[in-house]
Amino acid sequence: MPEAAAIETPVPIGLRARGVTVTYRNGLTALNDASFEIPQGSITALVGVNGAGKSTLFKAIMGFVPVAKGEIEVMGGTVAAALKANKIAYVPQNEEVDWSFPVLVEDVVMMGRYGHMGLLRIPSAKDRQAVQEALARVGMAEFRTRQIGELSGGQRKRVFLARALAQNGQVILLDEPFTGVDVQTEEAIIALLRDLRDEGRVMLVSTHNLGSVPEFCDRTILMKGTVLGYGPTETTFTQANLERAFGGVLRHFVLEGADLHDDDDARKVMIFTDDERPLVTYDEKTRTLTSPDEGDTR
Numbered sequence: 001m002p003e004a005a006a007i008e009t010p011v012p013i014g015l016r017a018r019g020v021t022v023t024y025r026n027g028l029t030a031l032n033d034a035s036f037e038i039p040q041g042s043i044t045a046l047v048g049v050n051g052a053g054k055s056t057l058f059k060a061i062m063g064f065v066p067v068a069k070g071e072i073e074v075m076g077g078t079v080a081a082a083l084k085a086n087k088i089a090y091v092p093q094n095e096e097v098d099w100s101f102p103v104l105v106e107d108v109v110m111m112g113r114y115g116h117m118g119l120l121r122i123p124s125a126k127d128r129q130a131v132q133e134a135l136a137r138v139g140m141a142e143f144r145t146r147q148i149g150e151l152s153g154g155q156r157k158r159v160f161l162a163r164a165l166a167q168n169g170q171v172i173l174l175d176e177p178f179t180g181v182d183v184q185t186e187e188a189i190i191a192l193l194r195d196l197r198d199e200g201r202v203m204l205v206s207t208h209n210l211g212s213v214p215e216f217c218d219r220t221i222l223m224k225g226t227v228l229g230y231g232p233t234e235t236t237f238t239q240a241n242l243e244r245a246f247g248g249v250l251r252h253f254v255l256e257g258a259d260l261h262d263d264d265d266a267r268k269v270m271i272f273t274d275d276e277r278p279l280v281t282y283d284e285k286t287r288t289l290t291s292p293d294e295g296d297t298r
């Protein structure tokens with residue numbers, strides 16, 4: 001009997017963009033001919049300077065802005081089909097949310113169930129159970145009846161993650177998930193994202209916290225008005241590509257947690273521009289990489 005050849009099953013594509021161009025009503029083309037693919041069951045970092053088009057890409061994936069040219073495929077179907085099936089979930093930046101709005105934690109998470117409810121939005125037992133499970137999964141069950149305005153930055157982030165879980169989003173877009181979050185919460189979020197990856201979901205994470213990218217993102221998309229490069233982090237998150245994305249000269253590159261006082265530590269972080277101005281600097285105390293003109297990115 002001849003030996004059976006190993007059959008490799010290709011991992012299905014979770015998210016694909018082909019030549020996507022987005023032009024805002026004022027005529028500005030924020031995204032030009034952007035293409036990439038992400039397999040299901042992956043965590044992908046979306047990296048680029050301010051204004052590189054990361055949020056615009058999110059908006060295009062969520063159907064908030066029209067795609068002038070090209071196409072986006074979500075879990076094998078169109079954006080419209082994915083939205084109808086509640087497959088796309090969004091975890092906003094804390095600044096995007098009006099925290100003074102009087103709403104309870106469980107109500108925010110219940111919003112994730114709206115797409116699964118009828119027109120009158122009367123929650124069923126199943127909806128309530130999904131909310132409870134989602135809150136438990138992010139460690140916020142005991143905050144169920146708290147006002148969202150009373151929560152810390154990290155807790156707020158967890159509530160919106162719980163909303164995405166209650167929605168059962170298959171593609172989860174996270175905008176700066178580690179801004180305003182303490183190290184423990186960051187670790188808890190990363191652990192959760194890894195579990196979600198193992199369930200086959202697609203996480204796309206927009207982040208200025210470059211130091212954590214190689215640690216937890218298996219893929220990277222580098223953006224600058226278009227997609228400069230994409231692929232596995234080992235081959236994409238490279239000095240040459242980062243220099244293209246940030247427009248400077250990378251002198252040293254290190255991962256989070258490096259000891260800046262140790263000259264021999266090869267894992268140091270310091271990215272300089274052409275005129276020797278630090279473009280991205282590393283704060284050892286907060287373990288944060290900071291991009292220019294932004295202050296603390298956490």
Ligand SMILES: Nc1ncnc2c1ncn2[C@@H]1O[C@H](COP(=O)(O)OP(=O)(O)OP(=O)(O)O)[C@@H](O)[C@H]1O
Nearest residue numbers: 024025026028030049050051052053054055056057
């Ligand atoms: N509604 C809008 N109308 C017109 N131009 C816009 C609009 N939203 C964003 N832009 C512009 O599109 C470009 C890309 O912006 P976008 O918000 O996608 O960048 P980003 O990479 O998300 O930046 P950041 O890291 O600061 O969040 C910028 O030049 C921005 O000024």
